[in-house]
Amino acid sequence: MSDIPQFTSHYIDQHIGAQLRAFRKLRGLSQQQLGQVLGVTFQQIQKYESGSNRLSSGKLYILHQVLDVPLIDFFEGLEKKDQQKTELAIETAELVQCYRDISSYEKRRIILSLLKAMV
The missing domain is CATH 1.10.260.40 (lambda repressor-like DNA-binding domains)
Structure with missing residues (x-):
């Protein structure tokens, strides 16, 4: 359970x-x-x-x-929310994969700082 x-x-x-x-x-x-x-x-x-x-x-x-x-x-409108959640999940997976592929620690920190500033 x-x-x-x-x-x-x-x-x-x-x-x-x-x-x-x-x-x-x-x-x-x-x-x-x-x-x-x-x-x-x-x-x-x-x-x-x-x-x-x-x-x-x-x-x-x-x-x-x-x-x-x-x-x-x-x-009404739930299908749209479901679609948006699916799209967000795909984008998130792509973002994480790209981030992991960056070998430079410094570049990853810069990107992370930029993302935090945007939020």
Whole structure:
């Protein structure tokens, strides 16, 4: 069991939570009002919206009905985020390989300093 990664806040949960917040605000509902519909506290709605707590499929289905939003809209844009993560991983691997291929310690330190300054 220790080999299974544990996620406290996954980017998918954060994305769905951000979508929930946007849809709730578009409908002019407070977190308290939405919580009453779902039978949870406004604090729980805050946790859903931040992505720190996951929405169950049942609650997500209720939200789609209450907010009058197609279910797929909660996932809108995830493909783009997945693509960006893949591109970043490839770029990172290329960068690391190039860095490793530099034989000069001094040149590596200069490049590292430059990268840190850019960030």
